[in-house]
Amino acid sequence: MRASFGVWICALVVLPMLAVLARAAQGGFAGAWEAITRPAAVHALGLSFGLSLIVVGIDLIFGLATAWALVRWDFPGRRLVSALVDLPFAVPTLVAGILLVVMLGPQSTLGGAMAGLGIDVIYAWPGMILALCFVTLPFVVRAVEPVLEELDPAEEEAARTLGAGEALIVRQVLLPPLLPALAVGAGQSFARAIGEFGAMAVLSGNVPRETLVGSVYVLGEVEAGDSVEAAAVSVVLLVVSIIAQLVVSQVNQPWGQE
Amino acid sequence: MVTAAAILWVVGLVGVPLGALLLAVGAEPAQVVAELVEQGGLDALGRSIVLAVFAVLVGGVTGTLGGLVLARQRFWGRAVLDVAVDLPLAVSPVIVGLAFVILYGRGGWLEPVATALGVKVLFATPGLFLATAFVCLPFFVREVALVLEEVGTSEEDAARTLGASEWQVFVWVTLPQLRGALRVGTLLTVARALGEFGAVLVLGGAIEGRTQTATTFVHTMMEERHDAGAFGMSLILAAMTVLLVQALPTGARTKH
Amino acid sequence: MGIVAKNLHKQFGETQVIRGVSLSVDRGEMVSLLGPSGGGKSTVLRILAGLERADSGEVWLDGQRVDHLDAASRGVGFVFQHYALFRHMRVVDNVAFGLKVRKVNPVEARRRAEALLTRVGLGGLSERWPDELSGGQRQRVALARALAPEPRVLLLDEPFGALDARVRADLREWLRRLHDEVGATTVLVTHDQEEALSVSDRVILVKDGLIEQDGSPSEIVDAPRTEFVARFVGEVNVVEGVVGADGLLSAGGLSMRIPAGSKVGDRLRAVLRSHELHLELDPRGLGVVRRVVPLDDRARVELSLNGASLVARVPRAQAQALTIGGSVTVALHEPARVWAIEG
Structure with missing residues (x-):
C-alpha cells in the first residue's frame, strides 16, 4: 500500500521537480547563475517578489479588518460578503484576470475614465496588484477568522477592568494570539502571489523589463525553447514558494508533533 | 469604519468585477454564443469536464490510498511523502508544465519510457491528464487523512473484534466514515481541474480541437481579440466554480 | 480454562508497557484488571483480543493457542471505553x-439483534442513530453488539469510564446481572476499585x-500484599515510625504491632485504613478534630495527631458528638489489621 502510493508520488511530483533541478544545473552553477542574472530575468523575479510583498501587506491589513467585521459585527449582507471572500478560492485565476480587464480595461467606462486622468490600471502595476489581491483575498481572512472567533471578548473586558487602554489591549491581548494565524495567511498569500500565472498572463501586458513577472517569463523561455533558462528561473521561484509553504506548516504545528 | 472599509474592499475587489462581467456578456449575448460555438469553445469546455472527471477518479482512488497511508502508517520516508503531497499547492502552474516538458521532452528521463509505450505526452491528451493529476493531488489525500486522524481506529478495531476481515473493515467501516471527505475532495478537485491554466497551456499547447481546454480557450480568445468568446467562457467557468464552492460545507473552503 | 496468558511482554518504542504478565480466567468467571492509568492493563486486554501483538508470551482461549490469530478470528467480544459504535x-x-460478517441471513440477524437489544433494555x-442515544444507552448497544456473535470471551475496556457516577453505578449492577444470565467468560479493565470489587x-x-x-x-481488601494494593483499594493513612524497645511500632502518635521478622530500631511504614481508626471524645486526648464531612451513614473526620494529619471514618451518630477543635483519643480498632511495609 505505502509502496504503491510512494511510487505514485515519486512519479507524479518528486521526479518532475528533480527534473527541473537537473535541467537548471545542466550548465553548472555558473550557467545557472548566468541564466538567473540576465537583466530580463532579474527584473521579472524582482517584480514578482516586490509585488508579492506589497500584496501580502495589503492582505494583512484588509484581511484582518474583513475577518474582524465578519466575526464581530452582524451587518446586513454579512453572508454575501463571506461568500464573496471564498470566491477567489474557486474562480480560476485566469478568470480573475479577465474580470479585472472587463471592469478596468481601456474599453470599460471606469478604465476609460482613469486613463483620462492618466492612470493606467490594466497592463500596469496597479492592475497586477489588484489581481494578486483578488487571488490571495481569502487566505488571511480565513486564517484569522477562527482565531478571532475563539478569542473570548471577556479577555478584552478583563483587560479593560484592569485599567488597560485600547492601544494596550490591541497590543497585549488581541495581537499575540493572532500572530501565528496572520503568519499562516501571509505565507499562503505570498506563495500564491509569487507563482501566480493565469491572472498575470491576461492582465499584465507582459512587457519585458516592465510588467513581465517571473512565471510569465518562464513561459516565454519555454516557448522560445530555452528550457535551461526556464528551469533556472523556476528553481528560484520554487525555492521561495516552498520556503513560504514550510513557514506555514511550521506555524501550523508549533509544537512539532512528530 | 473598519467594517465599512472591509466590506467596500471585498465587494469592490470581487463583487463589482463579477457584476461587470455579467453586464459585458449581457450586452451582446448573441455575439458571445456565436464566438463560443464557432471558435471551438464547446469542445474546449467538454475537454475540461472530461479532465475534471478523470481527476476525480484518479484522485479519489490514489487519495484514499494515500490518506490511509499517511494517517495510519509510520515508516521511513513518510515525512518526504507528506511534504511532497503538499508541493502542488506551492508550485507555480507554469513550472508544473515546464517540469513535465523536461521530463517527457527530448532527452528527458521518461522520454524513452513514453516512446516505448507508444504514448505521446507533450501537446497531447496524456499531458493534460498529468498536469491535472498533479495540481489536484493534495485535495483528496489531505481530506481523507484529516478525517481518518479525527475518527481514530476504534470503530475499525471494533469491526475487527466482531470478525470482519480487513477488506470488510474497509468497505463497511472506513469508507462510510470517508463519505464527507470524498465529497469535499471531489468538489475541490473539480473546481481546480476546471480552472487549471498554466500547466495545461505549457504541456498541451492549446491546440484547437486537440488540447484546448476552457481556460486556454479564454486565453486564445483574448489574444485573438475575440473578447466576447473570452468573456462568455469566463462567465461559464466562474458560474460553475462558484456553484461548486457554495456546495462545500463551511470550513472546508480554506484548505485550498 | 477460558483464558490463559503466559508471560506477556510488550514494548512501545522505548517503553516497556507489559513486563511479564501471566493470568488465567476460568470459563464463566468475571475478572477485573484494576490499576492506575498507564499501568498496562488496557494493553493486556488488547493483546488478549488480538488488537495488539505481544512481543513475547502466549495467549490461549478455550484451550486453543491464538497468538498467531488476528482479532477477527479470535471470537472475542470487545467493548471500548468510548463505545466505538x-x-x-x-x-x-x-x-x-x-x-x-458471519453471513447469517439478514432476517435472522435482525431478529437476533432485536432480541439482544430487548435483553439489554x-x-x-x-x-x-448512535448519536441520538445517551452515553449509558450507547454503552449498552456496544455490549449487545459484542455479545451478538456469541463470543467465547467478553473483554471490556473501561466500559463505564466515560459515564457519570450515577449511570456508572446502575450499569455496573446491571452488567453483573447480565453476566450471571449469559455466563460469558469476562475480563473487565477499570481504574475504579469500587467497580472492580x-x-x-x-x-x-x-x-x-x-x-x-x-x-x-475480599482477599484484596483484607489481605493486600503490598503497600500499593493497600493504598489503591481504600482510603488510607500512611504513617512512618520506628520499632521501639517494647516491640511495638510507634508512628503518627499510635502504637501498633509489627509483622514477624522486624526488630527494634527498624524504620517502618504502616498503612492504616480510615475505617480502622477509632475515635473517642476525651478532653485529654492528643488528637484534634479539624473537619467533619458527612457521607452516607458514616462521616469522614480529618484530625491531627502529634503533628501528623489522619483521616478516620466513623459512624454518623458518633461524628455528631465531635466538635471542630475538640480533643479525641485515637486508637486502632480491635482486632486491628495493620500492615507494616518496609520503606
Whole structure:
C-alpha cells in the first residue's frame, strides 16, 4: 500500500521537480547563475517578489479588518460578503484576470475614465496588484477568522477592568494570539502571489523589463525553447514558494508533533 | 469604519468585477454564443469536464490510498511523502508544465519510457491528464487523512473484534466514515481541474480541437481579440466554480 | 480454562508497557484488571483480543493457542471505553454487524439483534442513530453488539469510564446481572476499585506492567500484599515510625504491632485504613478534630495527631458528638489489621 502510493508520488511530483533541478544545473552553477542574472530575468523575479510583498501587506491589513467585521459585527449582507471572500478560492485565476480587464480595461467606462486622468490600471502595476489581491483575498481572512472567533471578548473586558487602554489591549491581548494565524495567511498569500500565472498572463501586458513577472517569463523561455533558462528561473521561484509553504506548516504545528 | 472599509474592499475587489462581467456578456449575448460555438469553445469546455472527471477518479482512488497511508502508517520516508503531497499547492502552474516538458521532452528521463509505450505526452491528451493529476493531488489525500486522524481506529478495531476481515473493515467501516471527505475532495478537485491554466497551456499547447481546454480557450480568445468568446467562457467557468464552492460545507473552503 | 496468558511482554518504542504478565480466567468467571492509568492493563486486554501483538508470551482461549490469530478470528467480544459504535449505522445494524460478517441471513440477524437489544433494555431504540442515544444507552448497544456473535470471551475496556457516577453505578449492577444470565467468560479493565470489587469474582491488580496481586475481592481488601494494593483499594493513612524497645511500632502518635521478622530500631511504614481508626471524645486526648464531612451513614473526620494529619471514618451518630477543635483519643480498632511495609 505505502509502496504503491510512494511510487505514485515519486512519479507524479518528486521526479518532475528533480527534473527541473537537473535541467537548471545542466550548465553548472555558473550557467545557472548566468541564466538567473540576465537583466530580463532579474527584473521579472524582482517584480514578482516586490509585488508579492506589497500584496501580502495589503492582505494583512484588509484581511484582518474583513475577518474582524465578519466575526464581530452582524451587518446586513454579512453572508454575501463571506461568500464573496471564498470566491477567489474557486474562480480560476485566469478568470480573475479577465474580470479585472472587463471592469478596468481601456474599453470599460471606469478604465476609460482613469486613463483620462492618466492612470493606467490594466497592463500596469496597479492592475497586477489588484489581481494578486483578488487571488490571495481569502487566505488571511480565513486564517484569522477562527482565531478571532475563539478569542473570548471577556479577555478584552478583563483587560479593560484592569485599567488597560485600547492601544494596550490591541497590543497585549488581541495581537499575540493572532500572530501565528496572520503568519499562516501571509505565507499562503505570498506563495500564491509569487507563482501566480493565469491572472498575470491576461492582465499584465507582459512587457519585458516592465510588467513581465517571473512565471510569465518562464513561459516565454519555454516557448522560445530555452528550457535551461526556464528551469533556472523556476528553481528560484520554487525555492521561495516552498520556503513560504514550510513557514506555514511550521506555524501550523508549533509544537512539532512528530 | 473598519467594517465599512472591509466590506467596500471585498465587494469592490470581487463583487463589482463579477457584476461587470455579467453586464459585458449581457450586452451582446448573441455575439458571445456565436464566438463560443464557432471558435471551438464547446469542445474546449467538454475537454475540461472530461479532465475534471478523470481527476476525480484518479484522485479519489490514489487519495484514499494515500490518506490511509499517511494517517495510519509510520515508516521511513513518510515525512518526504507528506511534504511532497503538499508541493502542488506551492508550485507555480507554469513550472508544473515546464517540469513535465523536461521530463517527457527530448532527452528527458521518461522520454524513452513514453516512446516505448507508444504514448505521446507533450501537446497531447496524456499531458493534460498529468498536469491535472498533479495540481489536484493534495485535495483528496489531505481530506481523507484529516478525517481518518479525527475518527481514530476504534470503530475499525471494533469491526475487527466482531470478525470482519480487513477488506470488510474497509468497505463497511472506513469508507462510510470517508463519505464527507470524498465529497469535499471531489468538489475541490473539480473546481481546480476546471480552472487549471498554466500547466495545461505549457504541456498541451492549446491546440484547437486537440488540447484546448476552457481556460486556454479564454486565453486564445483574448489574444485573438475575440473578447466576447473570452468573456462568455469566463462567465461559464466562474458560474460553475462558484456553484461548486457554495456546495462545500463551511470550513472546508480554506484548505485550498 | 477460558483464558490463559503466559508471560506477556510488550514494548512501545522505548517503553516497556507489559513486563511479564501471566493470568488465567476460568470459563464463566468475571475478572477485573484494576490499576492506575498507564499501568498496562488496557494493553493486556488488547493483546488478549488480538488488537495488539505481544512481543513475547502466549495467549490461549478455550484451550486453543491464538497468538498467531488476528482479532477477527479470535471470537472475542470487545467493548471500548468510548463505545466505538459505527456512527453511520442504525443501532440495530450495529448490533447485527458481527452476524452480517458471519453471513447469517439478514432476517435472522435482525431478529437476533432485536432480541439482544430487548435483553439489554433498549427494545424500542433499534432504528435510532448512535448519536441520538445517551452515553449509558450507547454503552449498552456496544455490549449487545459484542455479545451478538456469541463470543467465547467478553473483554471490556473501561466500559463505564466515560459515564457519570450515577449511570456508572446502575450499569455496573446491571452488567453483573447480565453476566450471571449469559455466563460469558469476562475480563473487565477499570481504574475504579469500587467497580472492580463490586462486580467481579476475582480482581487482578496491575501496576507498571506487572501484576501486584491476584485474588478475590475480599482477599484484596483484607489481605493486600503490598503497600500499593493497600493504598489503591481504600482510603488510607500512611504513617512512618520506628520499632521501639517494647516491640511495638510507634508512628503518627499510635502504637501498633509489627509483622514477624522486624526488630527494634527498624524504620517502618504502616498503612492504616480510615475505617480502622477509632475515635473517642476525651478532653485529654492528643488528637484534634479539624473537619467533619458527612457521607452516607458514616462521616469522614480529618484530625491531627502529634503533628501528623489522619483521616478516620466513623459512624454518623458518633461524628455528631465531635466538635471542630475538640480533643479525641485515637486508637486502632480491635482486632486491628495493620500492615507494616518496609520503606
